[in-house]
Amino acid sequence: MTGKAAIIGGGVIGGGWAARFVLNGWDVAVFDPGPDAARKLEAVLDNARRALPGLGDVALPPEGRLTLCESLAEAVVGAAWIQESVPERLDLKHRVYAELAGHVAAGAIVGSSTSGFKPSQLQAGQALAGQIVVAHPFNPVYLLPLVEVVGSPANDAAMIARxxxxxxxxxxxxxxxxxxxxAHIADRLLESVWREALWLVRDGIATTEEIDDAIRYGFGLRWAQMGLFETYRIAGGEAGMRHFMAQFGPALAWPWTRLVDVPELTEDLITRIADQSDAQSGAHTIRELERIRDANLVGMMRALAANDWGAGAVQNAHDAAREDAAGLVAHADDLTDPGQPVLTLTRTVPLDWIDYNGHMTEARYLDAFGQATDRLMKMVGCDAAYIASGGSFFTAETHIRHLDEVRAGAPVTVHTRVLAGAGKKMHLWHEMRSGARLLATGEHMLLHVDLATRRASPPPPAIAGPLKRLAEAQAAQPWPEGAGRAVGAPR
Amino acid sequence: MTGKAAIIGGGVIGGGWAARFVLNGWDVAVFDPGPDAARKLEAVLDNARRALPGLGDVALPPEGRLTLCESLAEAVVGAAWIQESVPERLDLKHRVYAELAGHVAAGAIVGSSTSGFKPSQLQAGQALAGQIVVAHPFNPVYLLPLVEVVGSPANDAAMIARxxxxxxxxxxxxxxxxxxxxAHIADRLLESVWREALWLVRDGIATTEEIDDAIRYGFGLRWAQMGLFETYRIAGGEAGMRHFMAQFGPALAWPWTRLVDVPELTEDLITRIADQSDAQSGAHTIRELERIRDANLVGMMRALAANDWGAGAVQNAHDAAREDAAGLVAHADDLTDPGQPVLTLTRTVPLDWIDYNGHMTEARYLDAFGQATDRLMKMVGCDAAYIASGGSFFTAETHIRHLDEVRAGAPVTVHTRVLAGAGKKMHLWHEMRSGARLLATGEHMLLHVDLATRRASPPPPAIAGPLKRLAEAQAAQPWPEGAGRAVGAPR
Structure with missing residues (x-):
């Protein structure tokens, strides 16, 4: 379903809505009388185009048409959805709705991005009352999926469903x-934390950075995938939510927050929460929930590690500190026996490398071989500093043979041969094992490139030298069985 | 640095500590007088072994030795770290510390997992006072990195640093x-939310599930990578934190939470927050922070999509609804022209597929080809239901040629030829393009396997039939340039 959407107010929130609609194929008309509207909108759209279309695994429809309009009337003509994101002043919002009344089609929906006002406050005295509904999104609107939808008795159920x-x-x-x-639900929770956090800063207990760290290295990660109650259900263990309430209920009486007006934990409230928690999470045992949670945490933390950020940066630092002890050598010239295949990867198969067949999925073999290639590149001097200076190796060709399966939690190593390393070319041979078991081989042809021209070029002596020495030291090794083979060739 | 750790109290928290230490190479002695201690500990260790070792990209050291001890004295002998995780009763904790006093080495550290007590409360009257420190972790202790460390004047700075x-x-x-x-910092924030959430349930505003959804589809994702203040700094935009405070400060006076005892937003407090925020996040512009945030959100949501959970499940549903319109065909027999290469992937290059060279990283080519293979498998009847019934195709061999670069946000398609599909074998040829530009080719040999025996076996007629028809329909196409080639062979 696409059509035309009108966006009233083009700030960060309105712009985020415009991006969501237009990238999902809707034509979008924006009305924002601010002098800076076009520039602001373009900035949000730049971000959104970079992030949203790749979020899923299926292409979005072609972008809709985006127009900046001179008047509200022009913007809303023919619009099936009008989203109001003007500043949080009720008089201002009422004025917009009144002006809309003459121009909006009967079946059109007027969503308000209000974070604070109730729908009946928005609707009071408005001709459009039945068409106005709270549709409160979260920044960045083009990425975060949540929208709080709140109606009043003035809205019929079919309109809310639509x-x-x-x-x-x-x-x-x-x-x-x-x-x-x-403030609906989410912003009430946010406001509680905000107020408590302000106290902590005011009283000199913690800085803004310490408070943020207390969130993002701990419960923030939990809340990205399960909320408060499902997390506590797990904490309660097999004994269940009722047990958890009994255990942690007393804290309600303690000065653990400045929020001192607390509900009484009656038997009725405990039963209600336990029942709702059963309805919400009862399809999974606690053990299952733990494993779902852990798989989510591992996946998210590894995603953050790829960006060297937050909990992922903590893990990267831990990895870096482990390299020596794990047997990884920093430079090829430091190898005790450069004539032997080089240890280029030693790791454990993570939970996010497993597919529906229950084993390490094919792309992760290349991920592991790619890590091994990166390590070998570093060992011949093609490290982050060199890459920043404008050169690198690009993989031109890869041949992988899958010889055996491996599962999550298994140790894997990669040992690497340099089959050739001269001129622009680097020809590598990786063998991946779990213990003594050969899992796969990877044959790779890489070319040294100039990152400015994106064309192949010979590497500088600081790289060509160590690479040549390593290739020569390993030349005495027999040619690997399987190297130089094509797909489907007889063994 | 490894050594011996003693874990006093082997519940979910103590067990999590035991797992952290032992998986990082420490010998661990656990004392827990409960009848169920061994079983509970084993359950936590099972989870931890599955999740933690694969979290990073470098192998952890060999596991330390884990012992369940009959007495506290036996557990702590020779321990460099003693972690107390007994129930939250001060008298109980004091009893443990008093008993420790005779057995703990002078330099050993006694960490307490207490969520509520202050270190000076723990230390009061204890011979070990200077060695006792709050080390408050977060469940699951074996995965979440945060530990709140709190000392008192009784602890010297060197001990805290150690x-x-x-x-x-x-x-x-x-x-x-x-x-x-x-309750230190994090649990004060958690307790605020908990109390507000209890009010919402008690007052019938929302169920536990609705509250959890309001968290995990929205701000929970933000907080997994930036905290409260850094997120709000972005919301304030280029105008900065002071602007944000001015804009949202008034909400402190509104009934947006039951937490009504609010700090006064004095000029001094605003300045303190703005200054702390500059110190915390000032190294990045708002635009940079937005892009870091978006890359983190995309990475985490895609990790959740792989588990079909939370925000990732929302995205998967959106993808599934798009397939038809994007031109993806459900079954090979429904193709309008089966003689042509089949569209098996149409997507946008996501932010988490980009590497340090600024282009799509090599492993993601195989990821995309793997998605295309999965689609073709589905199209010949090897879908999730069939795989659940005990058969699948495994990739035996892969040959990729990287012909051109592609960047985040670019559209890519894969069209697939079935070069052969008979007996146990399926021989596929993928061509990946961005628009008309050929980016890469993938040649893959797959074998049909019996998932019980993990051995190759012929597929059933419901799969063999459509596969054979597709292979025959495409047999008239010329042999693809590059198929059957080995790495490094001349073009």
């Missing part, structure tokens, strides 16, 4: 909140 | 909190 369908069509996750309350 | 070194050696992220306060 609104949720449109949002799902944008790849979002509408959360229909059945009761009206100031 | 404690942090040991924790870093375990791959953890010690956060040294300079002031004592009930």
């Amino acid at each position: 609104a949720c369908d449109v949002l799902r069509g944008l790849g979002m996750r509408p959360l229909h909140i059945k009761a009206e309350i100031d | 404690a942090c070194d040991v924790l870093r050696g375990l791959g953890m992220r010690p956060l040294h909190i300079k002031a004592e306060i009930d």
Whole structure:
């Protein structure tokens, strides 16, 4: 389902909405009277184009048409969805809705990005009341799936259902909140943390950085994949949510936060929470939930490691400190026996390398061989500093033979032969083992390139020298069985 | 640095500590008088062995020795680190410390997993006072890096520094909190949210599941990589943290949470926060922070998609709904022209497929070809249901030629030829393009396997039939240039 969307207010939130719609194939008309509107919108769209289309594994439709309009009336004509993201002032929002009334089609939905106001406050006195609904997104709107959808008795159920369908069509996750309350749900939770955090800074207990670290190295990771209650259900263990409540309930009476107006933990409230938790998570045993959680945490932390950020940067530092002890040598000239295949990888198969067949998936063999190649490049002097200076090796060709399976948690090593290393070419032969078991071989032809021209060029002596010495030292080794083979050639 | 660690109390937290230490090469002695101690410990270790060793890219040292001890004295003899994780009762903890006093070496560190007590409370009246420090971890202890380290004036600075070194050696992220306060930092933030969430459930505003969804589809993802203040710094935009405070400060006066005892936003507090935020995040512009955030979010959401969980499951559903419109055909027999190469992948290069050379990294070519292979398997009837019934195709051999570069955000397609499909064998030829530009070719030999025996076996007629028809329909196409080639063979 696509059509035309009108975006009223083109700031970070409005711009994020515009990007979501337009990248999902909707035509989008933006009305924002600010002098800077076009530049701001373009900045959000730049970010969104870089991040959103690649998020999924299937191409999005061709981009819709994006127009900046001179008037609200022009923007909303023919729009099936109008999203209001003007500043959080009720009078301002009311003025926008009143102006919309003459121009909006009968079936169109007017979503408000309000973080604080209840739908009945937005609707009060408005001709469009039945068409106005809270659709509160989270920054960055073009990436985060959550939208809080809140209606009032003025909205009929079919209209709310239609609104949720449109949002799902944008790849979002509408959360229909059945009761009206100031700031809906998520921002109430956020506001609690914000207020507690302000106290901590004010009282000199912690800095903003320490508070952020207390979040992102710990419970923030948990909350990216399970929320508060599902996490605590696991903490309660097999004894369940009721047990957890009994164990941690007393903390409600302790001065653990400045939020001192606490609900009474009645038997009725405990039962309600335990029942809701069963309905939410009861399909999985605690052991299953633990394993789902751990697989999610490993996947997310490894994603952060690829960006050398947060919990991933902590892991990278731990890895770097381990290299020597793990037997990885920093430079080829330091090898005790350069005539032997070189240890270029020693690691454990992580949870995120496993596929639906229950074993390490094919692409991760190349991931491992790629890590081994990177290590060998470093060992001949093609390290991060050299790459930053404008040269690198690119892989031109790869041949992998899968000889045996391997599962998560198994140790794997790669030992590497330099079959040739002269001129622009580096010809490598990787053997991957788990213990003594040969899992796979990888044959790779790499070319040294000038990163400015993106063309092949000979490496400088600081790299050509160590590479040549290593190739010569290994030349006495027999030619590997399987090297130089084509796919399907008889063994 | 390794040595011996003693773990007092072997529950979920103590067991998590035992796993961290033993998997990082420490010998570990556990004392837990509970009847179930061995079983509980084994359960935590099972989980930890599955998840932790693969978290990084370098192998951990050989596992240390794990012993369950009959007495506290036996457990702590020779231990450089003693971690106390007994229930949250001060009298119980004091009893443990008093008993430790006769057996603990002078330089040993006694860490307490306490979530609530201040170090001076733990140390009060204890002979070991100077050796006792709060080392508060987060569940699962074997994966999450955060440890809150809190000392009192009784601890000297060198001892705290030593404690942090040991924790870093375990791959953890010690956060040294300079002031004592009930529940330290993270659990105060958690307790605020917990109390607010209890109100929401009690008042019938939301269920536990709705609250969890409001967290994990939205701000939970943000907090896994940046905390509260860095996220808000971005929200403030180029105008900075001071601007953000001005914009959202008024909400402190609104009934957005039950936490109504709020700090006054004085000029002094605003300046302190703005200055701390500059010190924390000022090395990056807002635009840089946005791009770091987006790359982290994309990476984490794609990790969740691999597990079909949370925000990743939302994306997978969005992908599935797009397949038809994107031109992907469900079954080979539905192809309008089976004589042509089959569209098996149409997607955008995501941010997490890019490497230090600024282009799509080699392993992701095989990832894309693997997705294309999976699609073709599905199209001939080897879908999830068939795989669950006990058969699949495994890749035996792969040959990739990298012909051109591609960058994040670029569209890519894969079209696939079935070069042969008879008996146990399926011989595929993938061509990857961005627009008209040929980026790479992939030649793959797959074997049909019986998942029970893990041995090659002919596929059933429901798969052999469509595969044979497709291979025959495509037989008239010319043999692809480059197929059957070995690495380094002349073109």
